[in-house]
Amino acid sequence: MEMAAEKSAGITGYSIKRILRTFLVYVLLLAVVVLTVLPFVWMVSGSLKNQATIFQNTMNLIPSEPLWSNYSEVWNRVPFGQFYWNTIKVSVLSTAGSLIAASLAAYAFAKLSFPGRDKLFLLFLATMMIPGQAIMIPQFTILNGMNLVNTHWALILLNLFNPYGVFLLRQFLIQLPNDLNESARIDGCSEFGIFMRIVMPLAKPAIVTLGVFSLLWSWNDFLQPLIYLSQERLFTIQLGIRYFQQLNGANYPLIMAATTMSLIPIIVIYLFAQRYFIEGIAITGTKG
Amino acid sequence: MNRMKVWLMVVLTVSIALFTACSSNNSGQKSSGNDAGSSNSEETVTINFFDWTDEQPYMNQVVSAFEEKHPNIKVNQNYVPTSDYIQKILVNLSTGGGDMDVFATQSTSNLAEYISKDVLEPLDDIAGSEALAGNKDTIEQLRFNDHIYGFPYRTSKWVLYYNKDLFDQAGIPYPDNSWTWDRYAEVAQQLSSGSGQDRMYGSMSYQSNNTWWRVLANIQGVNNPLVPEELETFKKAAEYYYNLTYTHGAQQPFGELVGDAGSDFSSRFLQGKTAMMWNGDWAVQMLNDEIQNNGVELNYDIAPLPKWEGSETTTTGSFAVIMVNKQSKQMDAAKKFAEFVASEEAAKIFVRNGLLSPWGTEEVKEAFLDSVTTPESVGVFSDPYVVMSQVPMDPLYNQGIKIVEEETSLYFLQEQSLDEAFQKIKDRIAKEVK
Amino acid sequence: MAKWKSYGIAYLFLAPSLIGLAVFVLYPILYSFYLSFMKWDGLTPMSFIGLSNYKDLWTDETFKISLTNNLYYTLVTVPITIVLSILLALLMNYKVRGIQTFRVLYFFPNITASLAIGIIWAAMFTQYGPLNTILRFFGYADPPAWLASTTMALPAIMLVSIWKGVGYNAVILFAGLQGVPRHLYEAAELDGANRFKQFIYVTLPGLSPVIFFCVVMGVIGSFQVFDTVMAMTQGGPGRSTNVLVFHIYNTAFQNYNFGYASAMSYILFVIILVITFIQLKMQKRWVTY
Known part of the structure; x- marks a missing residue:
């Protein structure tokens, strides 16, 4: 156009x-x-x-x-393959968890009526204002009590509640016409059936947008892995590049090679999904 | 049919919910899953060992030797970036045992801190074992509150490194044990020339918040800034280091060395742009590795550290210590491994990698001299100079030294005067360290 | 009966999020408050010490420095980022060929990890790094020491944040620009308003809700700065780039002082709450819906 x-x-x-x-x-x-x-x-x-x-x-x-040997040296010095795999695992599972939780909640807020709905939604919105770092100590203590420190589950669970995602999807779902839902309901379809068969396919663009954002967020997160993961075999890429910021013998070309390697997957994802990023960002700002 | 789906979804939703709520009751389950170890003595026991990255090359060898000797114990090695190490250890200590059984630290002050937090298993029962008998004296030095909580497995010594070619070109005789720090400054100045990025420096400087200048105080038997009288000696050392840079122009200005660039002393030395540096024994390995494996050309040697006017030649060093987590669930295996790391057998592995061992036996000494042939005067490491302790066994030392680093770095960057810096150190230590 | 059932279903839909909210947000807020009255190293049993932590905070110089640094950081980065983003959004609004490619590129810094960006920029800021080389090339013989200077280190970090944030905010604002009704411009043009006046009287008011969103989120984000500091300066030189979250992290996870760090977290929490509240109250004065 x-x-x-x-x-x-x-x-x-x-x-x-x-x-x-x-x-x-x-x-x-x-x-x-x-x-x-x-x-x-x-x-x-x-x-x-x-x-x-x-x-x-x-x-x-x-x-x-x-x-080019700088790259092979990075690969030889630390188990970068393992770090990639861990990052993929954490990002994908976090994203899946937060997508499921957020889309279910968004559906309830957009299409169902129940007492306290609007107040609860406001509460969800209000939590977007709370910086995660202000509650990182109790979060750590709680997850430690659950024996989940030093597991990837800690990071996945922390991302389960995603007010931003609920908000984004709710704004999208609320625009969808209710006719289909109503007729499906009359046909005897359950709420979960409607959610799965009618609403979710329609919400696909919003879900993809939210998905790429969560993926990106988990991939780039440094503070949470820094706090929760203490074992090399669990490390994500963000912790991996710290190996090259050493006390003795820090070496800039290797640091740059490691950093480049940490960015490549993100660049690839971005180039494929850039449309969703830009649209998703636009939605958050203009529908607030 | 629809009903089925509803129920499936309910089960799914509730199970997500239950997962969040119930995992708190599964205590212990995770660790046994991770360790793949069980209490059954017939089967292999796995212990988790933590160390900082720099130690990986030789600790690998020590672990292999240990596993060969104890085929039913598997050591899971974890190497953590040095900068995040203390925090990772804290997290592992707080999670209750399955995650970390044995761990190392490079400083006796950390040992003291862990002891004060009551997280270490006393090792008195194996401290007197046959395997450690030959090193009893050093182990005794780490006695704290009447107990032994950690074994020294490596020691260090600071010496003077110099680039022979640069001395030859300038026609200056090589350093020897008659050198004083005044002489060092004088020669360093003579060896400095040029300007800007290409300037040659006589002496190596390091990041503005470094440990190097403190060596000049450490060799006088001073190591704890929390003791007010010792601060005076630190102050003189800082002033000397500052003058090397700004009065003699013999060191790269600290402003150019902030961040990762500053810490890379080895490549600055290898590039032949710096004539001298005082450094620990580990630098031998770093330099030799580049020379032998990466074809860097450098003709260097070492000498004893210079001395202060009117005192004897001394050096300084500290111990790397191995400890056992009090909450370890594989206590026997963990202790066995700690004992092995501190044993003479492991000592030989360390020295064969060019590192120094607290073991003073002839066998260990010989193994060192046999395997480290460069530089020429490597025997300096075995010379009987007095070794002053670089780090006190004081649990509050780390807090104090952080203040010292913050304030002196501003002095080295010419942002505050020497007097200001040390006045602030005094005030802040009195107020903040507790 | 049917009504209750439908309520039940709604709450089932909400269950995963509600549990996450309760366990990882609401409970931690209360627990953090509780911890802030405790002396606790995370290892040995905790003990109640009343208001001691808060009293100590009052005289804690490092805390004051990190708070001041953080406010300075917020006051500089947020307005500059917003102004530059508006300008960039206006530039992107020109319908020239290939504009979408530009947009994709501008957004790029935002998708990369702050840690990686901090590492790259720390290298760029070194004495003989690219930035100073360019400055020297343009005749600036004595370029700043950046990360080696107490006065320039924090601005250097701000520069990186602005660099990272502009593209992101510009995309949001660009989307906002599309929502300003065309007929308003036409009306203004008929009244003889030039482009600048159109911008002041039509564009800015039309954009104000989006700007408001960017400011609120920008302020919250600016109090969370951590990764860049960790990668670039570790709080130094001295304490000149020590910021709140960095100080909290160090207090808890380096100095084993969980109780004291919780008190600091609470202050951080309250600061953000108050600032956001003030912004919400103030928005009536300048935001037009």
């Missing part, structure tokens, strides 16, 4: 002023791109240099002899 608008504008108004303005817009847009992307480019470039060259001619972004 934007393309169409742009094309028609190109045919009708061909004034110099317009061309100049478009040019200026592009210059500004590109300037922001450089600012945004440069650190990442420098990171990749640094990951292919050695300790002596990384800060010599540091803006020479294409190393003459790329040192």
Whole structure:
């Protein structure tokens, strides 16, 4: 649609002023791109240099002899494969848990009536204002009491309650017409049946959006794994890159290689699902 | 049919709910699952051992040797990034035993702190065992509240490292045990030249919140900032270190060494841009590894640390200690492993990796000299200079030293004066450490 | 009867979330309050010490420093991020070819982990790193010491947060821009308002609910800053980049002082609550729905 608008504008108004303005817009847009992307480019470039060259001619972004061995060294020094697997496990299970819980709750808030519904929804909204860090100590104590510290379950359970997800899905579900639900109800379909067969398929875009966000959030989370996981075999990638920030012998090219490796899966996911990210973000802001 | 589905969903929902609510009753279940070990003595017992990452290369060998000797005990090795180590140990101590049986620390102050938290198993019964008899004197040094709670398995010593080529080029004789710190500063200044990023430095500096400058106080028998009288010596050491940088221009300014860049002393030394550094025995291994395996060319040697005017040559060092979690569920196996790590057999493995051992037997000494042939004067490590303790056995030491680091780093970065820094240290220690 | 059944079903739907809410949010809030009156190292039994923790906080210099740093961080990052985001959103609103690709790129910093970003930027801020090299190239012979300076370290961290936050907020604001009714612009144009006046009288009021959302979430987020500090400065030099969550983490998990850390957490909790409450009250003055 934007393309169409742009094309028609190109045919009708061909004034110099317009061309100049478009040019200026592009210059500004590109300037922001450089600012945004440069650190990442420098990171990749640094990951292919050695300790002596990384800060010599540091803006020479294409190393003459790329040192791919930095990557194999990272892989050899710490069990990165295990860290990847742990991160995938935690992210996927957290996401699944929070999606199930959030969509069930969102359905109740959007489509069912029960006493105290609006107050409860407000309570859910209010908890979005509570920073997790303010309650991290009691959370730790509780999970420790459940014997779940040093398990991935701690992280998965902490993500079960997701007020943001409930809010996002509720806003989406409330727009859906009730006709289908009503007729299904008359046909004798149960609430769970309606939820599973009618509402969920319709809510797919919102669920996917929420899914990619939760996935991303778990993947990038550092503080919770830092607190709850103390055993190497349980570590996530965020803890893994800490191995390279050492007291003795910290090595920038290796740090950059490890960091690059931690970012690659996220970049891939983002490129495939970028539409959902951008739409999801837009929904949160404008429907608040 | 629909009804079935409803019930399935209910069961699913409730089971999610129950899972959250009920797992609190499953105490102990998780750990036995993890350990794959059982009390049955016929079967393999697994213990969890924790250590910081730097120790991985040689601890691997120690564990292999132990497992060979005790085929029914499997040691699960956990190496944690140094910067997160203390926190990880705390978490493991608080979870009740299944997660960590044996763990190491690089400082006797940490040992004291763990003792004060009452989380360690007394090891008196094996402290007198045959396997440890040959090292009884060192073990006794770690006696606290009438008990032995940890065994020293590695020791360290600080020496002076220097780049021979840079000395030759400048026509300056190599350092020896007659050197004083004044001489060191003088030579370091002579060996510094150039400007900006390419400047050559006579002396190695480190991050602004470092431990290195304290070595200059440690060799005078001073190690605890919580003792007010000792602060004066620390103050003089800090001033000397500051002057090396700013008066003599012989060290890279601390502002350039903040963060990870600052901690990488080995590559700065290997690049031949720094002529001298005082450092611990571990640096031998780091340097040799680069020279032998990665083809770096560097011609270096070591000498005893310089001395202060009017005193004898001394050095400083500390112990790495192995401890057993009081809540360990595999106590016998855990103690056996701790004993082994502190034994002469393990000592030989450590020294073969170029590390120093508290074991003073001829066999261990020989094993060290046999396996470490570079640098030439490696025998300096065996010279009988007095070794002053680098870290006191004081559970509050860590809190105090954090304050010292915060305030002196501002002095080294030229953000406050020496007097200001030490006045603040005094005030803050009085107020904050408890 | 049927009514009760339907209520029951509704609560069954809510059950997983409600349990999560109760166990991991509401109970911890109460428990945290309880812990804040205790002396507890997380290992040995706790003991009740009344208001001691709160009294100690009153004279705790490090706590004051971290609180001040945090407020400074909030007051700088939130407004600058919002202003830059509005400008970027306006720029994105130009319907030029390939604008979607730009949007995808701008959003990119936001999807990457704060820890990784902190690590990259810490390297970029070093004395001979890319940032100072560029500054020197532009004739700035004596560039700042950034993370080695007590005055520049916190601004350096702020810079990273702003850099990370602008793209995210711009996408939200861009979506908000699409919601400003077109006819309002047309009316303003008829009244002879130039582009700047249109922005002031049409765009900003139309966008105000979205801006409000960004400010509220931005303030809450700014009190949670941790990963970047951990990766870039560890609170230093000295205590110049010590912020609240970092101080809480250190107190609890490095110094074994769970009770005292709980008291600090409670203060953090109350601060955020109060600020959010004030913002909600104030919104009537400037937010138009």
